[in-house]
Amino acid sequence: MRTPVQSGARGRKAQVVSFPPPTAGWISNQNLIANTSDTPGAVVLDNWWPTPQTVRIRRGCALYAQPDQSADCSSLMSYNDGGVEKLFAAIGGTIWDITSASAPVAAVTGLTGGEWVSTQFATDGGVFLIAVNGVDPVQLYDGTHWWPLTGSDILLLQLGTITKDFVAGEAVTGATSGATGRVIFQQGSQLYVTSTNATAFQSGEAVSGASGGSAVMAEASSTYWPGITAASGSSISTVDPSKFSFVWPYMARLYFIERGTMNVWYMAAGAVAGSVTPLPLGGVFPAGGSLLFGSSWSLDNSSSNGLSEQCVFVTDAGEVAVYQGYDPNLSSSWGKVGLYRVDKPRGKRAFIRNGGDLLIATDAGLIPLTQAVNRNPSNLAPGAVSYPIQDAWMQAVAERPTRNWQVTVWPEMQMVAVSIPASDNYQPYMLVVNMNTSAWARFTNWNPLCFADMGGQLYFGTTEGRIAGAWQTGMDMGVPFTAIYAPLFHDLGGTFGAKMPRDANVMMRGTNQISWSVGMMYDYVLTIPAAPQSAPVSDAGIWDQAIWDQSLWNDSSTLMPQKKWTSVSGMGYAISPCLQVTSGNLAPFDNEIVRVDVTYLAGGLLS
Structure with a gap:
């Protein structure tokens, strides 16, 4: 419920308002003051994954491979x-x-x-x-x-006597037929070449290569793959x-x-x-x-x-x-x-x-x-x-004239992801939506230039030849990230009279006891405070990080409740508590929001 509840006698006694988890996801297209409908949505939802029950801190991404750093x-x-x-x-x-x-x-x-x-x-x-x-x-x-498919056939040359192996890319010529080609690769006595004329290599003729390859044909060449022609x-x-x-x-x-x-x-x-x-x-x-x-x-x-x-x-x-x-x-x-x-x-x-x-x-x-x-x-x-x-989508379109976006679906997570690449001074990010609930969120710190999945695992390619595995560990390739949640602004029953929040209580559940920060935003203006530091958690139950015969495997798989009151300050006609959690450990948090409560004093009409 997001209905203000009286706490104590009338007047300037503290009241409390509760914000439920934003299962409707990130919402940027509704009327600013249409928040009294109890929509469980968020004005900011970065690095949280919406589920039917709540929202969960996303996992990070880990470097899978980097075979070449010279290009993206x-x-x-x-x-x-x-x-x-x-x-x-x-x-x-x-x-x-x-x-x-x-x-x-x-x-x-x-x-x-x-x-x-x-x-x-x-x-x-x-x-x-x-x-x-x-x-x-x-x-x-x-x-x-x-195999490279061009307008020319790919020929298979069965070799007999081989004087010297051929090298990929070298030009070859038949001594009798005058047939020419370019080597794709050699596998034992089989030589595959791209034909550069229509003449077939003949049985028994000598074949020589520009880089020194030399052999005698055992039989006439055959077409292994036909060329693509009209x-x-x-x-x-x-x-x-x-x-x-x-x-x-x-x-x-x-x-x-x-x-x-x-x-x-x-x-x-x-x-x-x-x-x-x-x-x-x-x-x-x-x-x-x-x-x-x-x-x-x-x-x-x-x-x-x-x-x-x-x-x-x-x-x-x-x-x-x-x-x-x-x-x-x-x-x-x-x-x-x-x-x-x-x-x-x-x-x-x-x-x-x-x-x-x-x-x-x-x-x-x-x-x-x-x-x-x-x-x-x-x-x-x-x-x-x-x-x-819709408003956030249109802003991304206006900021990024280059048409190089990519969309993918990850069935195992029931997720559709839209990659929003960097452009000029605008940072890259990824928009994600839960296919079951149609709830949206934004993943920052990720810069996917392409996607693919193998064995149910989603991978994405990024800059400097890096390929990352998604939803792994508690960091983004060794870099911490911050999950930010701010519910839709609430005017607490009326736009008249200022409200002065006093305390915020966050209730979460998760596999780890974590720390967070809460700040207040007022009057429909997003003023996100500085991100908090990441609290360390044990890596003992993580594969390849635990101590054999000492650590308890999966010792943190049980959900535990956690709640904490935080003093807040400021004043405004509408409020939104901004919850931030920084994840910077090998072990992922996977903590979920249960509710956020804010106590406040209501001012008069002329406040």
Whole structure:
């Protein structure tokens, strides 16, 4: 309850008001004085995680790997084929295999780099990871090795007598055929090369390399992976696969967006290489611009008696074209469902699939595509998932013109996270929402440039080639952080008369006895006091920190109540107690707010 309760006789006797835990999360879009509705929300909620019962201090992040410090980690990609799980990080011009944090391997080198987009795609031939970035060759991972897919075939050369092994990247030439290629890698007697002409290497001929590699062919070369080329008779006769900037699967086909254009290219059903067919969409979008991303989408279609899978194409101008069918080349099986408008997306990785729907981070908010179907474009914000923090969202958009946001979903935590990168003098942070309660909060100290998960653990890439594991320890890669909670301002029953808080009582429960500070904020102005110091807690029960045969494992797993009165001062017409807890230990706090009570004196009308 947040109703003031009389304590003692009438007059200037101390009264008490109670603030419940902010299970409605961070709220920045409601009328300032609409707080008498007992909404359990917060005007500040940094580094707390809202749950249906309360809010809990978030855990920190720990350094997982840092294979290269020379560039930022711009992309993370995960691969999962049954019991085989892999995690890859793109740092500068290298794709690193960081599945083993202690022994990262440079899997692909010599790339330009940038924001990679990847998708896992299963066919009869296996499970593949396909990645594109709009400037480098398409990269295909087959569970063992990465392959560069260009307009040329990848050939397999079966070698007989080997005089000297070949070196990756060196040019090779067949002495008799005149065939040429460039080495990808050699594995025993098998040599894989990218063909640089259409001539096949012949059986029995000598093959020499520019760096000294030398061997005799045991048999004629064969095509291991076909090059990506335009299908015969296509309306667009040539294609440069290095310009593919986005990839996604739909109806057992891979679709690619050609960077800076309105052209989509798609492969044959079940194919991961070979010919691609163009799907020009320039005449579909009246607002112009270029295609940004695409995805499959499940739309409730009453005529189909249930969900119907659609293919959506989204432009950087905020238009969405929806198509249905399984083959764009057959008019009988392909047709446009509709053209809708959302606001401009915040980046090509600024969306997620959430169930059957799409959530797109736009200038107007985190918009479900189903809302764009049913609402006028000028009235999308009230239907946004981010509507409770609409003012804060719009401020972040105004401060950060660069469209490089990213959205991810962490199913194990029932969390959707929106990365807000640094811009000019504005610090990075992450917006998070509990998918079960729609309650928002903000995580500071984190600077995610990309996300991926492996084995149910969320990882994010950040600056200087670092990859962090989320929700680990009580610090952010060794740096303390402060959790701040301030409830919605309360006028204590009327805007007339000043209120003079005297004491604040915080009741929490958690696995550790911790310290905190409480200050008062007045009259709808956020004046957050200096953060308190972190109180040390024992690391004895933490793996790799405990003393064997002396420490008690999980000795702090039992929740304990804790409450403390703090003197406060000041005066105002509306109040909000600001609770701060600094976490700076290896052991995470995981403490929860039960309630905050404030005693106060009420002044007269002329106070």
